[in-house]
Amino acid sequence: MLKNYLKIAIRNLQRNKVYALINVMGLALSMSCGILIFALVKHHLSFDNFHQNSDRIYRIVTEQHRDNISYSFSVPAPLGKAFRNDYTFGEKVARICTFDDLLISVKQGNEIKKFKEAEGVAFTEPEFFDIFNYPLLQGDKKTVLAEPNTAILTEKAAKKYFGNENPINKTFKLDNRIELKVTGILKDLPGNTDRKTDIYASYPTLKTFNEWLGSDDSWGGIASAMQCFVLLRPGISPAQVENVMPAYVKKYRPTSKNVHHYKLQPINQMHFDGRYNGPMDKKNLWVLSFIGLFLIVTACVNFINLATAQALKRSKEVGVRKVLGSLRTQLFWQFIAETGMITVLGATLAMLLAFLGLPFVNTWFSTQVSINLLNDWQLTAFIAALTVLVTFLSGSYPGLILAGFQPVLALKGKLSQQNIGGFNTRRTLIVTQFAISQVLIIGMIVIANQMKYAQKSDLGFNKDATILVPIASETNLSSIKTLKSKIAGINGVEKVSTFYGAPADKASWNNSPRYNNNPEEEVFRVSVKSADEDYLSTFGLELVTGRNVFPSDTMRECLVNETFVKKLNLKSPDEVIGKPLTLNAGKFKGTIVGVVKDFHDQSFHEDITPICITTLAENYSYYGVKINMANAKRTLDAIEKTWSQQHPDQIYEYKFLDASIAEFYETENIMLKLIQTFSGIAIFIGCLGLYGLVSFMVSQKTKEIGIRKVLGGSIANIIWIFGKEFSRLIVLAFIFAAPLGWWVMNSWLQDFKFHINIKVEVFILAIVSTFVVATLTVGYQVVKAALMNPIKSLKSE
Structure with a gap:
């Protein structure tokens, strides 16, 4: 019996090559994403689980x-x-x-x-x-x-x-x-x-x-x-x-x-607790898992749509089999066998695609995920279970429809769309497919806009064309000053400063301050930025009141930011000028001589913190060098040569400040790349199904189109027959996708203290892009049908 099922399945697939190809491609793409996501999630869940006890x-x-x-x-x-x-x-x-x-x-x-x-x-x-x-x-x-x-x-x-x-x-x-x-x-x-x-x-x-x-x-x-x-x-x-x-x-x-x-x-x-610098938030794994599930559901929806649309072509076959004694269960399992063959082909291609895509995933996530079916029984079991699940998820409904045909109606050719589930069933499936794609598109647009907002917003300081060069270890203060002077004299160097950390930096020295000789420390912490007198001009920091610090190697004077003043509940920044400030349990003391305009010292995930900038030369770790980008390579080479001459036993390295700031959003950028990729795949899978479905609808309406043209119907009228159907479905999908997309992405944005507002333009762009993609997908088939000679179309019928 099984051999007979497989033989019939092969014959049917050979007769419907386009139908088979569309389904195999859709399942392969979705299942390959599922395999990669499973491998990635499994890898992260396995962190440090190999230790005894x-x-x-x-x-x-x-x-x-x-x-x-x-x-x-x-x-x-x-x-x-x-x-x-x-x-x-x-x-x-x-x-x-x-x-x-x-x-x-x-x-x-x-x-x-x-x-x-x-x-x-x-x-x-x-x-x-x-x-x-x-x-x-x-x-x-x-x-x-x-x-x-x-x-x-x-x-x-x-x-x-x-x-x-x-x-x-x-x-x-x-x-x-x-x-x-x-x-x-x-x-x-x-x-x-x-x-x-x-x-x-x-x-x-x-x-x-x-x-x-x-x-x-x-x-x-x-x-x-x-x-x-x-x-x-x-x-x-x-x-x-x-x-x-x-x-x-x-x-x-x-x-x-x-x-x-x-x-x-x-x-x-x-590994998962972000409060303590865990690198992978578990909610990101949940997001990836749901995206993988959505992609597989999208491919299964394609299969069901195309299978039910093709069902009428097989009505006489089913009628003959029933008359000859075939049972409903036998017809069901015959269709499941066909579905299983397509799914196995898709799964085989999916494994190949997963192997090809694995290096990109490892690069994006900086992981060492491997796919080894021989040594990883969990992955093998997942692929087997996924193949079985997709087979039954995709094949059960069409199989039940085919097996339920009445033999008399089937042999007379009187079966209608209502007998194969009707257009409403396929409309529901298409709406589901479009809704998933639109949620992913909304997510992609919001994340991209938030990343753009973080990169383009005014941080309160100038981060462009500035490089950070480490101060060599065991370097004395005299040597630091000498090298700073040499770097400042290089052609193309505009400003140089020495400091502990840039205005925005992952590393920070937090301290409990004592203001104005108060007997107790303040309840808030201050981020201490040790820096010389050129720090403000190098990074373009603005003074709200007061003046810059004078050159010194110890803490004599200091600057604070506006947030520091607000934490003290003072009405005016001028009130702190001239007041003493003590740090590190009395070890460092200085006088506040100026207030700096607030700047973002951390990522947009965090609030602006109270800051103290003071001249503690013993903590300097970097040279900040602002360069003229017109001759950047020549200038950078000269800086390297000058630094290496003074420190021949050290390794020279540098990085641009804007690249350092970009590291704040490494996880978000990874998620953006993944959602862009998966959104593209989801849209492509949807387009495959849409193309196959439109092809079937065109073939079903060939005679109708011919009659309309003979009776004077214009090409625009005929195109609109198909266009209005899919326009309604896209709009209906958007009604479901928009609130869901807003809720998901608004929740995601709550992780940022500074974030964009989700504007109506996001949703307009999502639905317009869906219309464009759908139009490009169905346009060729529809226009071709509209331009067909009505005499030929009527003869062909």
Whole structure:
């Protein structure tokens, strides 16, 4: 029986090649997107699930309760040691302090090779590798990081630095100042972990690298470099631990208004919790999953539409089979077999398309997703289940329609559209298809407009034609000033400033200020931007009142922004001029001499924060160089040459400020690319179905068109017969799509403190673009039918 079904299916598909091709293409495109989305979602859900006892691994994080609540994945440096000594909740406790973009120098023969490690170096307590399942291939886990100035490398790093030589006991220099000896080799870290560091130095070495973070007395603040992980003992709940954590605040920060609330974050939430810099919000995975589902539904709608439209052609076949004794179930399964054959062809092509599209997905998401059907049973099961689901979703309704034909009517050729579900059924399906496409189009337009708004809006400073050049490590102040002067003298350089961070920067130094000699610190935090006297002119920052700071190497004077004044509830910016300001628990003191107009110091996701700009030269990290773009290449080459001459043992690098700001919206830009791609695919699948359906309608109305033309009907009248049908469907789809699209995208925009308003133009553009695409799709077939010689069309009937 099955063999007979397949043989009939092959014959029917050979007779209807266009019908088969349209369905195979539509299913292949939608299923390939489904496969890629499944692989991507599965990859992200697998993050850090390979550790033993992962249900007991937690990161201690900080909630900072001030005028509002802010979140940090870091804790004070001494907290880990104190927690280990004071309580028995933790089976293992480990601190890890990571610094990015560090210079590694390795002696290879007579040559010294230099490497810039973007993921940096982590100073790690040995217990870290008892908590996490990062296997050690060489070395003793108990002793590899016990001594100062020792380190372990991943296989990849060892190969990069030492080639095929045995790296054990070899040395390399960190930041040109600390020599580390290799005592162990780690297995390369898997792709489904957020830890990417390839170099782990012993924790005692941290004190040499950064004395404040390496101290067990530095409770006064937190730095993003420092994290603390704990493996709880069996039976211990996070709530038990969190109940005792306030004791540290009372003991070590009793007078501070900057109240820390220490919480435990499960390891399986680290990848998804945006509050603590989780790189992938789970709602994005839900969005991708729904888009994949929409695409598959769109392809199935195509199939059902075309199958029911083709049903009349097969009415006599069904009538003969019923007269000869075929049962309704047999006819149903015959059509399911045909559908299954098309779906299998589509699934096979979909796997090929998924393999071809995978590199683009990995590039967009910076992931290492793989598609391996032999080793990934979950993906294999998903493809098999998807094939079966699509087969029955697409084939069941048309199969029931065909199997339900009355044999007498079928043989007499008296079946009508009503007998195959009628136009209303197909109209409903087309409306569904158009509605899905229009929701995606609305989403694409809103995201694109928000990204354009973020890029083109006035940020309150000039970000164009400005490059950021790092200040070399272990550089003294005299050397910094000398190089600044040399860069300023290069032809094409317009302005130069030295500072800790650009006006908008991911890195920030937040501090609790004390204003006007008040006995207590303010309830809000201020973002401290250490910068010289050229900072304002380099970035075009505007003074509201007062003057710029005078040149200095220490904090003597400072500038604040308008938000700082508002936080103090003062009526006028002039009121703060001349008032003293104290930072860092009294360590730094200065006088406010000016108020700067507010500028966006973070992404548009965040409110503008209170800011203090002051001359703390010990914190300078960058040269900001504004250049004339007319001779940009020559100027950039000259800056590199000048910098490298002064720092021959360092690696030169730079980046444009506007590119750095664009990194704020990396996730949004990825989502925009994906929605653009998937919207295009959804529209294309819809066009395939529309083309096939119009072709069928034209063939059904050939005689009607001929009669109308003989009776004087114009070409415009005939075109309108088809046009009015699809115009109504597009408008009806828009009635459903517009409110749904508005609700979804308005919810998405709430993640931004500064965002666009969804205007009526968005919806007009969505419906107009749908009309244009539909017109281009059906136009050729309709015009061809309208221009057909009526004599030929009537004869053909």
